[in-house]
Amino acid sequence: MPESETAVLRTLSETLGSLPPGAEADARLTGGQWGTMRFANGRIHQPHLEEGRLLSLRVASDRRLGTATTTDLTEHGIAAVVRAAVALAAIAPIERKFPGFPEGTRRLVPVAYSESTARLTPEAQGRIAAKALDAARAEIPDARVSGVVNVGHEFIAVANTSGLSRFSRRSAVMSSVLVERPNEDPPVSGWSEGAHWDAAGLDSAALGREAASRVATSAPTAVKPGTYRVLLGGSAASELIGYLGYLGFNGHGEEEGWSCLARRRGRRILPPSMTLVDEGRSRESIPQGIDYEGLEKRKTPLVTEGVAGAAVSDLVTAGRLGVDPSGHGLPPESPYGEWGPIPTQVRLMGGDAKEEELLRETRNGILVTRFHYVRVVHPGRSILTGMTRDGTYRIENGEVTRPLRNLRFTESILRTLSKAELWGRSRRRYSDERGGATVTASPILTGAFRFTSSTLF
Amino acid sequence: MDELLEAGLRAALTGPVVYADVRVVSPQRYEHLAVRNGEASALTSSERAGIGVRVRSKLAWGFATSTQLDAGTARALARRAVRAAVAAGRTSRTPLLVTEEKGPSQGRYESPVEIDPFEVDREEKLRILTETERALHVGPSMKSGHAQFQAWREDKWFASSEGVRFRSTITHVGAGVDATAVAGGEVQRRSAPTSFGGDYRQAGWEFVRDLDLPRLAPSVGKEAVALLTAPVCPTATTTLVLASDQLALQVHESVGHATELDRILGMEAGYAGTSFLGVGDRDSLRYGSEGMNIVADATEPGGLGSFAWDDEGVPARRTPLVDSGRLVGFLTSRETAASAGLEHSGATVRADSFHRLPLIRMTNIDLLPGDRSFDELLDGVREGVYLATNRSWSIDDKRLNFQFGTEAGWRIKDGALDGLVRNPIYAGMTPKFWASMDAVGDLSTWHLWGVPNCGKGQPSQVARVGHGAPAARFRDVSLRGN
Numbered sequence: 001m002p003e004s005e006t007a008v009l010r011t012l013s014e015t016l017g018s019l020p021p022g023a024e025a026d027a028r029l030t031g032g033q034w035g036t037m038r039f040a041n042g043r044i045h046q047p048h049l050e051e052g053r054l055l056s057l058r059v060a061s062d063r064r065l066g067t068a069t070t071t072d073l074t075e076h077g078i079a080a081v082v083r084a085a086v087a088l089a090a091i092a093p094i095e096r097k098f099p100g101f102p103e104g105t106r107r108l109v110p111v112a113y114s115e116s117t118a119r120l121t122p123e124a125q126g127r128i129a130a131k132a133l134d135a136a137r138a139e140i141p142d143a144r145v146s147g148v149v150n151v152g153h154e155f156i157a158v159a160n161t162s163g164l165s166r167f168s169r170r171s172a173v174m175s176s177v178l179v180e181r182p183n184e185d186p187p188v189s190g191w192s193e194g195a196h197w198d199a200a201g202l203d204s205a206a207l208g209r210e211a212a213s214r215v216a217t218s219a220p221t222a223v224k225p226g227t228y229r230v231l232l233g234g235s236a237a238s239e240l241i242g243y244l245g246y247l248g249f250n251g252h253g254e255e256e257g258w259s260c261l262a263r264r265r266g267r268r269i270l271p272p273s274m275t276l277v278d279e280g281r282s283r284e285s286i287p288q289g290i291d292y293e294g295l296e297k298r299k300t301p302l303v304t305e306g307v308a309g310a311a312v313s314d315l316v317t318a319g320r321l322g323v324d325p326s327g328h329g330l331p332p333e334s335p336y337g338e339w340g341p342i343p344t345q346v347r348l349m350g351g352d353a354k355e356e357e358l359l360r361e362t363r364n365g366i367l368v369t370r371f372h373y374v375r376v377v378h379p380g381r382s383i384l385t386g387m388t389r390d391g392t393y394r395i396e397n398g399e400v401t402r403p404l405r406n407l408r409f410t411e412s413i414l415r416t417l418s419k420a421e422l423w424g425r426s427r428r429r430y431s432d433e434r435g436g437a438t439v440t441a442s443p444i445l446t447g448a449f450r451f452t453s454s455t456l457f
Numbered sequence: 458m459d460e461l462l463e464a465g466l467r468a469a470l471t472g473p474v475v476y477a478d479v480r481v482v483s484p485q486r487y488e489h490l491a492v493r494n495g496e497a498s499a500l501t502s503s504e505r506a507g508i509g510v511r512v513r514s515k516l517a518w519g520f521a522t523s524t525q526l527d528a529g530t531a532r533a534l535a536r537r538a539v540r541a542a543v544a545a546g547r548t549s550r551t552p553l554l555v556t557e558e559k560g561p562s563q564g565r566y567e568s569p570v571e572i573d574p575f576e577v578d579r580e581e582k583l584r585i586l587t588e589t590e591r592a593l594h595v596g597p598s599m600k601s602g603h604a605q606f607q608a609w610r611e612d613k614w615f616a617s618s619e620g621v622r623f624r625s626t627i628t629h630v631g632a633g634v635d636a637t638a639v640a641g642g643e644v645q646r647r648s649a650p651t652s653f654g655g656d657y658r659q660a661g662w663e664f665v666r667d668l669d670l671p672r673l674a675p676s677v678g679k680e681a682v683a684l685l686t687a688p689v690c691p692t693a694t695t696t697l698v699l700a701s702d703q704l705a706l707q708v709h710e711s712v713g714h715a716t717e718l719d720r721i722l723g724m725e726a727g728y729a730g731t732s733f734l735g736v737g738d739r740d741s742l743r744y745g746s747e748g749m750n751i752v753a754d755a756t757e758p759g760g761l762g763s764f765a766w767d768d769e770g771v772p773a774r775r776t777p778l779v780d781s782g783r784l785v786g787f788l789t790s791r792e793t794a795a796s797a798g799l800e801h802s803g804a805t806v807r808a809d810s811f812h813r814l815p816l817i818r819m820t821n822i823d824l825l826p827g828d829r830s831f832d833e834l835l836d837g838v839r840e841g842v843y844l845a846t847n848r849s850w851s852i853d854d855k856r857l858n859f860q861f862g863t864e865a866g867w868r869i870k871d872g873a874l875d876g877l878v879r880n881p882i883y884a885g886m887t888p889k890f891w892a893s894m895d896a897v898g899d900l901s902t903w904h905l906w907g908v909p910n911c912g913k914g915q916p917s918q919v920a921r922v923g924h925g926a927p928a929a930r931f932r933d934v935s936l937r938g939n
């Protein structure tokens with residue numbers, strides 16, 4: 001049952017009310033309910049139902065910051081978390097440029113949220129997974145089908161001693177389906193995924209059919225590593241865009257000089273028709289009204305018509321960079337908080353190509369459905385490595401002609417995207433498991449992408 | 458706590474349920490102190506608690522969890538877990554079987570701690586981190602210094618419908634430093650004792666004290682700066698000597714994950730992937746050279762993967778995985794062991810918190826030491842490279858094609874180290890690479906590392922695992938600079 005805004009904000013008010021006189025702080029309460037129906041070998045093997053709440057308190061004592069968290073929301077628990085945060089702040093080094101906590105009394109326009117998604121029962125969640133399974137098996141009866149359906153809702157509420165008090169809900173569903181013929185030599189597989197803020201907007205059966213349709217009907221063959229024209233499917237394109245968010249627009253990276261865009265802000269880095277925005281409140285994303293510091297999510301240009309914009313920031317990095325915070329604060333207690341603020345709801349804009357046009361214009365190249373185990377090799381040069389997975393195909397004369405064994409790439413994201421020639425008009429949401437980070441993207445045709453080795457399947 | 462456990466168990470054992478277990482964690486403590494460029498990048502204390510109820514019907518598992526700790530919630534969770542199992546069972550046509558397990562079914566385990574890390578004065582901890590971080594800044598190109606300390610303690614109560622009852626209190630600590638130097642578009646990073654935030658152990662503050670971070674820091678900063686102008690690693694097929702910390706990660710990625718039986722059986726296919734191994738490869742597949750001996754040892758003192766019972770209530774074991782280069786075992790659960798026709802679980806099932814379903818996780822996966830000193834590993838190498846400390850890591854979804862980059866490399870010339878090289882990357886195929894290992898370092902080169910960031914599962918879980926590894930030598934490896 002979704003939590004009431006009034007009750008949540010009351011807990012935050014009680015927490016701030018327990019602070020010693022004169023103390024400055026922000027408090028956040030997050031929580032929600034999630035169901036994860038994980039399936040493998042054609043059955044749901046790991047059904048997982050979760051509910052929980054977490055209170056986080058960050059105290060700023062003369063610009064010394066200390067954070068404590070608890071799941072205990074009793075009077076005793078709140079008193080303990082206040083004591084812990086105050087004690088930490090007392091010993092902290094001074095955060096010299098900390099700008100203080102923001103005000104924010106204006107009531108926010110609610111973002112898109114699905115009450116029916118939040119109230120889905122375990123049985124209904126199981127049925128969404130079963131639809132994906134059944135649809136895939138209807139296409140390929142002897143296939144091995146795996147995947148997941150995550151569905152649920154989450155709230156973030158933030159209040160601070162400057163008077164800010166805000167509450168935002170998010171509903172989300174994401175699903176992925178893998179269809180394999182594992183006993184073929186080499187094995188073949190197909191993949192599909194999607195996400196939405198409303199369970200009614202995600203057709204898991206269609207995902208099952210799409211994954212099955214991507215399973216090769218002949219044996220993959222090896223192709224020589226090298227630089228190819230590559231059509232990046234939506235999953236693959238979204239992963240590279242997500243990494244560009246981390247390596248190029250992370251406020252820490254800007255501050256410390258390792259960002260791949262550190263000396264390129266205001267300069268053209270991508271094709272003139274390519275635009276990337278971060279827009280937390282967009283219905284084309286998984287909408288989120290506020291960040292974890294209570295700042296309203298707004299449209300943040302990342303790349304405008306090919307020109308690199310500023311890095312995003314939270315309160316601390318904004319102070320250090322001497323800019324206004326952009327509303328990208330992460331939970332200060334999270335290890336991710338140390339990685340720095342990153343864009344979390346990115347959208348690729350400007351594409352107008354149809355699927356057949358993308359294939360036709362690839363002419364001779366490789367189609368990559370998705371990547372696996374992508375890691376940073378060199379942050380300053382935006383070089384990543386990773387493998388292709390679940391559907392790598394040769395494109396010849398503008399048509400998909402045969403499946404390929406998987407390839408390893410070692411390539412710069414900036415080089416890849418700067419050589420983008422076309423991208424699709426049809427965009428899809430690609431989300432982490434709970435809609436906290438989403439890239440809305442379409443397939444991208446790039447003129448050069450470097451594969452450095454291949455594997456045995 | 459007994460009341461809570463019993464309430465969950467009683468409510469779960471209804472209708473189709475043939476087995477139930479309840480895990481209560483209260484509290485799960487965490488402390489993270491970190492200094493970056495003279496300022497606190499993390500100063501966090503966390504105390505969480507919660508309960509997870511897992512049930513099994515004849516067809517499926519069910520799991521439900523909450524941060525509310527009371528008997529009413531325990532009963533409600535049990536009912537939700539049963540509903541989840543029923544919903545899952547509708548997709549299954551085959552019975553879900555598990556192994557029968559024996560062994561001590563009741564007890565108490567407390568990991569050894571000489572100095573409680575949560576009781577050490579935080580000001581003192583912060584003073585050490587600040588002093589350490591300051592010492593990293595050895596020149597103007599040093600752009601970012603970072604020193605950090607983490608401690609975890611989990612107090613867990615477990616009860617199952619088969620009569621297993623235990624309480625376990627496990628403390629983990631870790632600390633380390635890293636330095637990032639930037640000049641002319643080049644970014645170089647050096648860490649100590651290794652990357653991923655340093656080294657970790659099932660221990661108390663004494664482990665962190667003995668790391669002596671302030672002593673390590675200046676050389677870490679100097680090496681990061683030196684890497685900026687070091688020559689790029691040569692591209693060659695050559696002899697490679699891997700330091701213990703990099704070899705630990707090699708074991709993790711190309712043996713640990715590959716031998717997880719849930720991956721082999723396709724249960725992780727949709728996310729983490731599968732394995733190049735098959736169930737029938739046990740006792741027949743040649744994994745590597747004769748010097749390759751690998752065990753999964755949850756009984757190893759100090760390992761991050763050590764415990765007395767796993768999260769299915771099975772007593773901890775030591776299981777050989779690779780013996781003289783031959784595959785002899787897997788990492789297993791009760792369900793996967795039964796599926797593969799094995800008699801018992803290898804007791805490797807853990808959840809990273811009360812909030813997660815337990816899965817097969819690495820325990821302490823150790824490459825056992827050989828008989829060569831470090832100098833003897835270099836002996837006879839006319840041209841080669843010595844690599845240390847992971848920087849990037851990637852491997853395909855069957856754990857075959859891998860590519861690892863390290864923070865630092867040193868040329869080997871005529872049996873001796875001969876200067877730093879930057880941006881080294883080596884790559885290979887798992888069985889071919891392990892077959893090329895022709896010399897394994899002795900105990901003087903061996904170290905038990907703690908790896909704090911092993912990801913698996915949906916919803917995602919981050920496990921802390923152990924890896925003991927020596928240095929070792931590999932022939933004809935593909936190497937390049939980037």
